Amino acid sequence: MIEATLCFPMRSRSDSAGDDTAAETANEVLLIEKRRGLGEGWYNGPGGKLEGDETPRECAVRETREEVGLEIDPADLEKAGELRFLLDGEEHTFCHVFLTTAFDGEPTASDEARPEWVDIDEVPYEQMWEDDRLWLPTVLEGKSVRGAFRFEGGEPLDEAEFVEYDLETGVSFADGD
Numbered sequence: 001m002i003e004a005t006l007c008f009p010m011r012s013r014s015d016s017a018g019d020d021t022a023a024e025t026a027n028e029v030l031l032i033e034k035r036r037g038l039g040e041g042w043y044n045g046p047g048g049k050l051e052g053d054e055t056p057r058e059c060a061v062r063e064t065r066e067e068v069g070l071e072i073d074p075a076d077l078e079k080a081g082e083l084r085f086l087l088d089g090e091e092h093t094f095c096h097v098f099l100t101t102a103f104d105g106e107p108t109a110s111d112e113a114r115p116e117w118v119d120i121d122e123v124p125y126e127q128m129w130e131d132d133r134l135w136l137p138t139v140l141e142g143k144s145v146r147g148a149f150r151f152e153g154g155e156p157l158d159e160a161e162f163v164e165y166d167l168e169t170g171v172s173f174a175d176g177d
Contacts, residue, residue: 002093005060006047007077008139009070010101011117026101027120029140032067032113039158043128046070046113047095056096067113069105076102079173081135081145087157089150097139130162138169146171 010026031043046064050056057074064070081097107115118124120140125133131149138145147167151160 001091003050003056004048004093004095005050005056005063005098006045006095007060007064007072007098007100008045008080009064009072009103009107010099010120010140013119028117029120029123030068030070030107030115031118031123032115035110035112035114037112038156039129041127042158043116043124044132045097046115057098060096060098064103067110068107068115069110070107071104072100073102076100079144080139081147082171082173083131083135083145084148085131085157086148086150087160088152088154092151092157097145099139099142129158131165134165134167143169144171144173145169 009030011028012026013028030045032046033043034040046067047060048063050059054062057077060077061072061074064072077098077100079096080099083095083097084091085093085095109115123136123140135145135147145167147165149162150164151157152163153160
């Protein structure tokens, strides 16, 4: 099983570098267009697989820095979701989802990702994983989610068929990751 993260930096249109604005007042989210790997050509938040003994927060910080050049303090990440992806009945990926409104720098493109600030009301769900339209709107509203999403059809996951889901909103997470 893969353990991974997604990070969704958010800002108010008037912010230029991520002030300490509450997620409830943010109206733009930073999405990336994946340039390679799983989900290439699709949009999502920066993120990726945990490496070594790093925590999910450390992974989200590292992946966001590597993919789009933003610096984030792990303490400024708000845990917003836990997503379990099953492929052909087997656990494939467990993903920790984080939000933040506090970051330094301007997003820049990398070999892996092309960043783009998107109005929360204009998120391109038709260019994202099919399950994203089920949980991401809730997260962008500042609510937490826990979900399980089942795909069938074999590897790779991004070519398998999405068949079923279970989603719980308003969940609490432990103080840790």
